[in-house]
Amino acid sequence: MKASKFLSNYLKAISLEADRDVTVRSVREERMGIGDRAEKKLVLYFVEIEQGLPLNKTNARIMIKNFGDETDSWAGAKIRLTIKDVQSPQGGICDGIVIEAS
Secondary structure (H helix, E strand, C coil): CCHHHHCCCECCHHHCCCCEEEEEEEEEEEEECCHHHCEEEEEEEECCCCCEEECCHHHHHHHHHHHCCCHHHHCCCEEEEEEEEEECCCCCEEEEEEEEEC
């Protein structure tokens, strides 16, 4: 078990030990960030994992393409969480979680 999963309520690449097939339990809109930089994000919650996955634009587009624009219909969707090199907000490369439809 990775201790890093206890450091956050949200899933991060470091928390996943490998690619993982999961089932969407629910989708919630949550406010993330601090002060003026806070914004609303969609967060996926899964049957198999306690932590939620905040959706970036890429992952949100993947969910919409595969499961439709209505988030209420995403419950029960089977997806794969993969760890890939992604561009960080600062412009560098880092590990990130990318959704694939399974």
